[in-house]
Amino acid sequence: MSASMPEADWMDGDDEASPAPARSSSRYKGVVPQPNGRWGAQIYERHARVWLGTFADEAAAARAYDVAALRFRGSGGAVNFPGAGGVPSAAEMAFLAARPKSEVVDMLRKHTYDDELRQALRSGSGAGERGDLSLSLVPRVALFEKAVTPSDVGRLNRLVVPKLHAEKHFPPLAGDEDDATAPPVLLAFEDVGDGGKVWRFRYSYWSSSQSYVLTRGWSRFVREKGIVAGDTVAFSQAAAVTDDGEVVGGKRRMFIECRKRKRDDDDDDRGDDDCCPDGGARVVRLFGANIAAATIGD
DNA sequence: AGCTGTGTTGAA
DNA sequence: TCAACACAGCTG
Numbered sequence A: 001m002s003a004s005m006p007e008a009d010w011m012d013g014d015d016e017a018s019p020a021p022a023r024s025s026s027r028y029k030g031v032v033p034q035p036n037g038r039w040g041a042q043i044y045e046r047h048a049r050v051w052l053g054t055f056a057d058e059a060a061a062a063r064a065y066d067v068a069a070l071r072f073r074g075s076g077g078a079v080n081f082p083g084a085g086g087v088p089s090a091a092e093m094a095f096l097a098a099r100p101k102s103e104v105v106d107m108l109r110k111h112t113y114d115d116e117l118r119q120a121l122r123s124g125s126g127a128g129e130r131g132d133l134s135l136s137l138v139p140r141v142a143l144f145e146k147a148v149t150p151s152d153v154g155r156l157n158r159l160v161v162p163k164l165h166a167e168k169h170f171p172p173l174a175g176d177e178d179d180a181t182a183p184p185v186l187l188a189f190e191d192v193g194d195g196g197k198v199w200r201f202r203y204s205y206w207s208s209s210q211s212y213v214l215t216r217g218w219s220r221f222v223r224e225k226g227i228v229a230g231d232t233v234a235f236s237q238a239a240a241v242t243d244d245g246e247v248v249g250g251k252r253r254m255f256i257e258c259r260k261r262k263r264d265d266d267d268d269d270r271g272d273d274d275c276c277p278d279g280g281a282r283v284v285r286l287f288g289a290n291i292a293a294a295t296i297g298d
Numbered sequence B: 001a002g003c004t005g006t007g008t009t010g011a012a
Numbered sequence C: 001t002c003a004a005c006a007c008a009g010c011t012g
Helices: A058-073 A090-097 A101-109 A113-124 A163-169 A218-225
Strands: A031-033 A039-045 A048-055 A140-147 A159-161 A185-191 A198-206 A211-214 A232-241 A247-259
Touching: A031 A058, A039 A058, A048 A058, A048 A101, A058 A090, A058 A101, A090 A113, A101 A113, A140 A163, A140 A247, A159 A163, A163 A211, A163 A232, A198 A218
Parallel strands: A185 A247
Antiparallel strands: A031 A039, A039 A048, A140 A232, A159 A211, A185 A198, A198 A211, A232 A247
16 A cells, blocks of 8 residues: 555445444454454464554554565565555555564554655655655665765875775775785765765775775765765665564665764755755664674675 | 453364 | 454553
């Protein structure tokens, strides 16, 4: 179901005008009648029942089951409301995939799922968005960030990547152990603050300074984003969320995001060429502090 | 006092 | 896996 779908549309069954006492059973999958005339929703996983809450409307309970089925079994699972409202959008699937089952179940039990989904969809659908899949909904793991130095934004046209982070999160560069200059590698990053615009940088090791650097492409990034010394560039990587909400790296997609250095109160400077189109501090939902991000280099 | 959500069982 | 049924507990 999509967030834009009015709930009332499918909330009317046959027994709308009458308070209708509990029927002996529901026509919807995962829905069970409650003694008081309300409806309960449940889904089974591994022999165990997962209670999804009770609902006044039979169809609302059925929809709760659908949501759970989407999260527990993927878009392939049988659902009560296929078609129209039941068609899971890529964005909704991402929304679901980005949170642990327990959280989804909580939202269903508290009847807050639709609100949360709408809110996430709204905040994620900025003007610069390209696909219909909001980047803010893509689960990501933070890799590292660096406050850029004057030389990082100066004429050197390069960003020094702290050795520890480079070696831990970026693909290994042959030759970084000996004094030979490693062959350059091209890395692509999706811009979290700009609807996924892709930035490509040459990544290499400068043996002369014994530094890992992002070179070609970096200066353009600095210029277009208006990055100045003191600002921060953050790197993250696509991740997957397990049943328990544990985040695991795995996908190769990497992301970059720039954050303006916090200014006390003086000027807010130009508000559009900024690196964060939305205006204020963009809140990106990142997961878990301690995740074993998969090695990018495979 | 009401309701929710679990215990449990038999069918699919 | 799934739902029917009973009712233990919980909530207010």
